[in-house]
Amino acid sequence: GNSVTQMEGPVTLSEEAFLTINCTYTATGYPSLFWYVQYPGEGLQLLLKATKADDKGSNKGFEATYRKETTSFHLEKGSVQVSDSAVYFCALSDSSEGGADGLTFGKGTHLIIQP
Amino acid sequence: DAGITQSPRHKVTETGTPVTLRCHQTENHRYMYWYRQDPGHGLRLIHYSYGVKDTDKGEVSDGYSVSRSKTEDFLLTLESATSSQTSVYFCAISEPRGANVLTFGAGSRLTVL
Numbered sequence: 001g002n003s004v005t006q007m008e009g010p011v012t013l014s015e016e017a018f019l020t021i022n023c024t025y026t027a028t029g030y031p032s033l034f035w036y037v038q039y040p041g042e043g044l045q046l047l048l049k050a051t052k053a054d055d056k057g058s059n060k061g062f063e064a065t066y067r068k069e070t071t072s073f074h075l076e077k078g079s080v081q082v083s084d085s086a087v088y089f090c091a092l093s094d095s096s097e098g099g100a101d102g103l104t105f106g107k108g109t110h111l112i113i114q115p
Numbered sequence: 116d117a118g119i120t121q122s123p124r125h126k127v128t129e130t131g132t133p134v135t136l137r138c139h140q141t142e143n144h145r146y147m148y149w150y151r152q153d154p155g156h157g158l159r160l161i162h163y164s165y166g167v168k169d170t171d172k173g174e175v176s177d178g179y180s181v182s183r184s185k186t187e188d189f190l191l192t193l194e195s196a197t198s199s200q201t202s203v204y205f206c207a208i209s210e211p212r213g214a215n216v217l218t219f220g221a222g223s224r225l226t227v228l
Contacts, residue, residue: 008155032214043205043219044158051214089157093215102148102173102207103217107157 002027006090006106013080014114021075021109023064023090031092033057033066033073034103038087047075047088085113118142119220121206127226134193136223138206140186146209147189148173148217149181151202158205164189165211196227 006023013019025031032051036044048057053068062077073090087110091103118141128134138147149161150173160173162181170181178200180192193200203224207217 034214034216036219043221044207044217045219046216049214049216101171102150102160102163102209103215105158107155 002031002092002094002104004090004092004104004106006088007109008107010110010112012112012114015082016079017113019075019077019080019084019111021088021090021111023073023075023106025071025073025090025092027071027092027094029094031094033064034091034093035062035064035073035075036089036091036105038089038108040086044089080111080113082113082115085111087111119206119208119218121204121220121223123223124221125224127228128196129228130197131195134196134225134227136191136204136206136225138189138191138220140189140206140208142208142218143186144208144210144218145186146211147183148207148209149179149189149191150205150207151175152205152222153202161191161204193225196225198227201225201227 003026034049035047037047038044048059050057050066056065064075087108089108090106120139122137148163150158159175164170164183182190203222205222206220209217
């Protein structure tokens with residue numbers, strides 16, 4: 001079956017530090033990959049996505065590249081801010097035609113940015 | 116929250132009582148989902164719907180039932196709540212095209228005493 005593995009944290013960094021959150025996956029087909037972010041007390045919001053190998057998703061200074069050879073989709077940001085403090089979820093969908101069976105999520109990484 | 120409303124947002128109930136959570140969308144999306152979020156487990160799919168009156172089980176469906184009589188509403192029912200069902204429940208919607216991008220509601224926090 002499908003699975004997503006990511007570091008759970010908490011990950012604590014100082015403001016302006018470089019961020020990497022690792023994500024690896026197992027899937028039977030050719031999945032689409034996602035990063036979602038959850039701020040305290042809120043639902044999940046899509047941060048970025050990539051639908052095929054070597055695609056790079058980017059948004060709000062965050063980037064992730066779909067690496068089929070290493071089955072990875074690591075999230076990076078060059079300079080984090082206090083406002084980036086949140087829980088980050090890596091997820092996959094193995095239905096290339098928008099199937100109804102939802103996404104498979106990792107357990108989430110709690111990121112804390114200190115001023 | 117992109118036209119998704121969950122109700123109630125918070126509920127405290129006792130073991131053995133029935134509970135219904137409601138998800139209402141104004142986006143006319145075909146697919147709807149119920150997930151639960153628990154520490155150490157991330158999000159796990161409970162049930163999903165791929166159209167009116169068309170539903171299927173997810174990873175953790177035991178103890179839950181769902182109904183979808185209208186495109187805009189997806190109900191999650193706990194027939195007899197247990198303490199293990201204390202969780203935060205999220206509804207999500209998507210459309211059947213391209214990458215399966217889900218849009219989430221704000222969540223419903225359920226405490227079963």
